Amino acid sequence: MGRQGHEPLPAHRPSGRPPGSPPGPCGPVTGPRRPVKGTSVRPRALVYGDVDLNLIDGSAIWAQGMVQALARAGCSVTLVLKAPVRTGRLVDPLRSLSDVTVHSPHAEGRIEADRGMTPKEAAITLAEVDAADPFDLIVVRGKRLAGKLSGGPLAGRMWTYLTDVPQSAGEFDGASKGELRRIADASRVLLCQTEELRTFMESAVPATAGKSVLFPPVVVLPDGLERRQDGAPEGRALRLVYTGKFAPRWNTLEMTSLPKLLDRRGVEAELHMIGDKVHDDPEDPTYSTRMKNALETGQSVVWHGGHPRAEAMRLTAGCDVGLSWRAPDMDASLELSTKVLECGTLGVPVVMNRTPMHERLFGADYPLFAASEDDVVDALALIGKNPESYALAVERCRAAAAEFSLEAAAGRLTEYLAHAFPEPSEAVLAAAAAPAGGLDGLLGVPAQGTGNGAPRKLRVGVAGHDLKFFTALLNYLKSRPDMEIRVDHWRALKVHDPERSQELVDWADVIVCEWCGPNALWYAAHKRPEQRLVVRLHRFELYSGWPRKLDIDAVDQVICVSPHYRDLTLEITGWPSTKVTVVPNWVDDRQLGRDKLPGTQHHLGMIGIAPSRKRLDLALDVVEELRREDPRFTLFVKSKLPWEYWWIWQKEEERAHYEQVFHRIRRSPLLAGGVVFDAYGRDVAAWLRRIGFVLSTSDDESFHLAPAEGMAAGAIPALLNWPGADTIYDTRWIHADPASMAASIAATVREGRWESERLVAREQVTTAYGLDEVCRQWTALLAGTPVEAVSAV
Template identity: 70%
Template sequence: MGRRPHEPRAARRLRPRSGGDPVRPRALVYGDVDLNLIDGSAVWAQGMVQALARAGCEVTFVLKAPIRTGRLVDPLRALPGVTIHSPHAEGRIPAKIPMPPRWAAGVLAELDAAAPFDLVVVRGHRIAAKLAAGPLAGRLWTYLTDIPQSAPEMSPAKAAELGRIADASRLLLCQTEELRGFLETAVPATAGKSVLFPPVAVLPDRLVPAQDGAPVGDRPLRLVYTGKFAPRWNTLEMTRLPARLAERGVEAEVHMVGDKIHDDPDDPSYADRMENALASAPGVVRHGGHPRAEAMRITAGCDIGLSWRHPELDAGLELSTKLLECGLLGVPVVVNRTPMHERLFGADYPLFVATEDDVVEVLAAVRADPRIHALAARRCRAAADEYTLDAAVARLRSYVRQVFPEPSEAVLGAAPAGRKLRVGVASHDLKFFTRLMDYLKSRPDMEIQVDHWSALKAHDAERGHALLDWADVIICEWCGPNALWYAERKRPGQRLVVRLHRFELYADWPGQLDIDAVDQVICVSPHYRDLTLSRTGWPAEKVTVIPNWVDDTQLDRPKLLGAEHHLGVIGIAPSRKRLDLALDVMEELRRDDPRFTLFVKSKLPWDYWWIWRKPEERAHYEKVFRRIRRSPLLSGGVVFDSYGRDVAAWLRRIGFVLSTSDDESFHLAPAEGMASGAVPVVRNWPGADTIYDERWIHSDTASMAASISASVAGGTWEADRAFAREQVVAAYGLDEVCRQWTELLAAGPSAAATPTAPLPARETMTRG
């Protein structure tokens, strides 16, 4: 029962240091980045190290290349809690050779072997792929940028590689919501691990942002570009702008900051042409490479930033740090019109461009009308406020708290003195337990081992006996053969917790279970607790309620335009899910407003052989799909989306989540919708009122449709969805459910005498 390849080492931190200060997590940072050159990746490295240090980590930053200039590294050396490690300076790597990924992976592993790190932040898919196969797997916080960012580019081989990286990563740091959503759809293993870490924009000390105002009319219009010089970045075209503006009667300069000229194999003469333009093009002021603070000082002295790129980059899912830095400086930016940039600056931002002619037009307009410059500067500054170092630090602090929860004296007290609480988990299927498992493994006061049954009744008895010999507490996920096996064999004083689902309640196993050997049975709702007690006759104190968890942090994503007219259903099989009733709701709504659309995310019924073989099930779905094809009201109004783990990304388009089932034990879909900022619309199935607030529960489909129409037409949708999210986080948020599980596992052997069922949801979740 040794550690699996991608299972992280046990956390170092067990108890606070004397004086009460917690041990700071040790972070190792490496990027496929040359800090001698100023570009977005180098700025990322600076921002990441600064943010981790301020978030409470001890940071070791490993340099890829030998340092020829300290303009980017020296500010990091001065930070408390930061160590700069140079393999070249130590003689590990030849002095003039940047480390290739294979060498870098070896260096990082050696450093970790000498003094283990708690997390490893890595940028670059090649180095991440190397680390995913080594001893750092399980502790990687992988920053994904240089990867396919469109479906045509995502080959099966690349998707498989990213899947391996995701499996080996504790977190995947994504620049933008667009990138996160794409990855979760293209690479299922990334779902649940992908979190946002946007670019960090930081003003150097003593640098004062420009004030909103028009460029001074008696001097040239000052344009500025900072970064690398490359064909798709349109830097050669930028050097032509002063001459072209002169033809329009506008005197202009373009200030170029940077010293990295790209060698383009498709255009061998590009580097020479770029070099000549920097040296001799009229109106071009070449500043060369500078420390970031100086580059930003130059930017602050200019009027307009240039971030106009080739249209091939419009579909990119990354956000340029340059845009944000200019925003902080009060320098508006000429930029391509893309959906991401429209969300950032507003669809009516005045400096959107597509072609070189567009650039000339908007710059001439800025010179002619000072109001354009002032509006653009305000928009850029407002956008940049969301990407400050303080915002990055807050994000990283939340991720550190998530990955490294503080130890509990109660948990440590439930284990023999001097060691952690040993928790065994036995199951054939952990799909409903994944995030709870992640949480338990992350706790510094617990050790977790798993007895994975290969099928419902297929078990390696030797592995089970090893778990019995080792564990203080055993959790049986599902009340099936696993629970019967452990109840028959548990040691005296060993605690056994069984989680029961709807599936088992109507099977034979609960009747065969030796309830005297079980300390606690967990049900996910008060209604199913009552059903369990009535069907089994078990003592009431043995059966308690801990609800299903909702990953409210992962699901909290901005809604897409038009979401208020989009209804969602997750899962339509078997027939008791009642897709036909969801169609009733849709027809009622579309009689008055054809904008309403139903999105169905589900496997199709014929994908489940045990469902499709039943004649009554086939007849139900044949009728439903025939109705969708033939109903004029449903024409174009029902969309079927693929089943998959990308629920959080899918929910961005959904404004209402329907639950039309005949019965449910909990029905997670409405709760996930609430956490995403959607409004739940729940049919009054038995027990619904013990899980959801009665304001969301309806007696029939007409009432469901009327509530949706009233929310949208009455202008209350925004308030309704905000309240729904507030409710679900308080009652079923992942932190809350993990807290309840921690308390249960920390309780002593006599804890079974005290039921822990929560108050009914209608009491705990109803406003005022």
């Protein structure tokens, strides 16, 4: 059994750093707080929702489901309650779970007021709970609370569940964006209830891109409760049911008239209302009184009052149709009703508003969509007399709800936890234990351990002026329990703090220079003899003078992203072949792997069109060829425009190229309406949901990440044969010229091969360039072991 009752809270607040952990010369140690594991250790999760678990509504059910899912995913969970416990309907089942601890600050005398904690009080309390033994992840729900936590000691470990945020562009102002950006920056993970919400957040707040993952509502059937097995009701009244709060926008007052209206249509019905939370509406002072009166005296209305969740679901299972009909202004909501999913799990179909999200889940022909009271009555009258329509509604609701089970939620969290807390590597620990020294050697600390019995971690320093191409890898390295990471961030290509850089030399076992520029030259000249130095070289530096100045004898490995550029590097520099290896660019296949939108097989995509060697003109050739036969083909371009790059637009030949290209787009009849320019931004994963083919028409590339990202997003790559393309991509995706590219695309769609081909492409890129695979290669590289790469796709 888990720990029962209430454990006292520590009386102090944390410093924000584990005891005895110095800030370090190059910034604080940014790795996970869990110790290096000799044996398996359960991640420790602290959970708090700005929700009252005395009331049965979607937010309270979230807290219960989150704790259960985390526990099933392998976490040791501590739940802190917002409000004093007045009923154990939701809390008692959690106290009975193994490895779950429940804190009630009110029962422990920490909060004297007989009310729920304010966000400020909650932030202080959570910091106190965390202080004695810091948690690995802090799962929080509530924007105001997350805002309070974002500047405190829990920042960096927050897994923030986003719901109460503006859900339309008109609601966003500067303050809202700033607050959400701060929350995103402080969060390790952002949990989004729906794909619609994730997509909107990534476009509105760029800082959320790359951190946002899906965590839909969790539906758990209480023990002993079975799904409803009956078909359409025969020989008795149609039983309608609503569970939740009673509020104007939820149309609960209007629902109480449904039995009377159905009676006029010859359908006998009764309405079961479950809940005890009646809202006071400032705009309608009489609402509460009228609502209660309707519950108590309405024709064929049975008001059951508040009940434990298990009993509420048992009552629901005894009914025929659930009600989730809401005011039209809620149709734009990016959240999904937990009650709808609970009804579906129970085999009870639901009347609901027709929205794009509901159509995606339940199908456009779902028979119980309703926009008005008349629609509701029509739909209920139909299923009251038509068993086939009723059976269709039941099946659609059951199928949709299957995606939201506790097992599915635990599976998602297991995957997210595995990525956030990777297992230690024996090779890395062995490399760290080798007698390299660093400051340990200078201070006389044994190299093989930390002095407290735990294995010593490998110290990795990262140096560079621009880490945008290294961010995903850097985050992964920081998450490893067998590595400590410090960053020497140069202010500019040639500008740094020599004292800070020297401190990194004194500390690190391995130094990674991102870019083979002045940073690599400095570290090659200053590194310790036993220290390992790794330099990642890009196309930009290869044609500069820096590689020729680099002391290659001081470098252990130079990393190129493709075999072609490895060969060019060896040809240009004359370096020994043993010094230059290939570790490809990574593709965040987890973030990119999202459901496609309708019609994507006719949508071409191009990411980045500047400078002119990207050859937008050749992409236009492809579009014209396709639109001669099928005007549905459209090119979507996601890019900054060339005049937004001063270093490009100052060149006369670049301006002339783009003037000709844009003149052609304006004048070509075949291109009219066939080219769409989308704003540059970090929301690439969301944008790729509507792209079926990603084009690469460049004159040359070192790797060209865009086709690989498209493949990970379930699109088909289409490349011209730029030098080295066949060393990175399967030749089935490479074409001789724009005409053959267009012919291949047209045939793929016409012959119905788009679905199967895109799945092949995704499997290829995940195997060779998926983030897990490339991180595996980098882990081996930093440990000094051979890198066994997967062959090109």
